[in-house]
Amino acid sequence: MNCHQCGGTIAIADRFCEECGVDLMKKPHSPSSDNGCPKCGAPASKIDADRYCVECGFRQAILSNDTLELQPAPNFAGGSDRGRSHPQNEDAIAIEIVDPDTYIIVVCDGVSSSQHPELASQAAVAAGLNGIKLALDRGTEPASAIELGVAAALAAVSKIPIDPKSSIDPSSTTIVTAIVRNKIATIGWLGDSRAYWLAPTKSLQLTQDDSWMRDAIESGMYTPAEAEASPYAHAIVRWLGADTDDGQPNLTTFAIPSSGYLLLCTDGLWNYAPDPAYLHHLIQQSPAPESQALVRHLIGYANQQGGQDNITVAILVTSD
Incomplete structure (x- = not known):
């Protein structure tokens, strides 16, 4: 299975993603300009237009199984x-x-x-x-x-x-x-x-x-x-x-x-x-x-x- 936030591999029993630290118990959501970095905690102002964190380089991936x-x-x-x-x-x-x-x-x-x-x-x-x-x-x-x-x-x-x-x-x-x-x-x-x-x-x-x-x-x-x-x-x-x-x-x-x-x-x-x-x-x-x-x-x-x-x-x- 994959983390809904970063796409990293997770086990069914995992509580948090080891890659980005996101709480897997929470409903998945698409990153937006209101969200900071889920990995290092930098504020939303540090997330650029391509969803990269300028502090740590982590990219918030939007994953979907819509189709x-x-x-x-x-x-x-x-x-x-x-x-x-x-x-x-x-x-x-x-x-x-x-x-x-x-x-x-x-x-x-x-x-x-x-x-x-x-x-x-x-x-x-x-x-x-x-x-x-x-x-x-x-x-x-x-x-x-x-x-x-x-x-x-x-x-x-x-x-x-x-x-x-x-x-x-x-x-x-x-x-x-x-x-x-x-x-x-x-x-x-x-x-x-x-x-x-x-x-x-x-x-x-x-x-x-x-x-x-x-x-x-x-x-x-x-x-x-x-x-x-x-x-x-x-x-x-x-x-x-x-x-x-x-x-x-x-x-x-x-x-x-x-x-x-x-x-x-x-x-x-x-x-x-x-x-x-x-x-x-x-x-x-x-x-x-x-x-x-x-x-x-x-x-x-x-x-x-x-x-x-x-x-x-x-x-x-x-x-x-």
């Missing part, structure tokens, strides 16, 4: 975008191809009501991906590999330093992850980040949200319309964090039947297009069929609808 694009193969891509309303991107994504034909996807959405949600999602994707890869290297079957990866993600999130006196919840995040091998997708999740199968013949939502709204509807206490209108509609009931009661992921497998698209995303996208058939329609409207173009098209669509949340999308294009 991220990944494409390890022409048929496999991912992206994350801050959207138009949130001050920072609290989503994170990691995708990788191992062996030559095993695809791994990890998508996380930091819980905004928790401490350091952006660190939670970043820690979870890094530890989750690494845990899955280590498990697969040992010959572990995909479902067990996902369980081990999610356990590693939970451990990493739980180590994020927090203010124990704060009334704000400990750092937490949702997670959805997939391993695709030999046309079988093994999917695990906690929270309301989703996986979809999108195809001309039949499109499906492959995950079921861990949410108050889903529980309320399934219990018969509310109709779908009543639940949707509730202020608790988008509250999640399971997540990854030090305060979680159960970090065991939901698991499902899906045999990929034909050419199509495996899509994993955060609610920054699906809030605007929850229906699988409509998501497939959106993909068909992309100006280009290549995976990165599809990712950009879906993120652009969410921003056009208002971009009220961070938007993260991963797509694997499959063929017969």
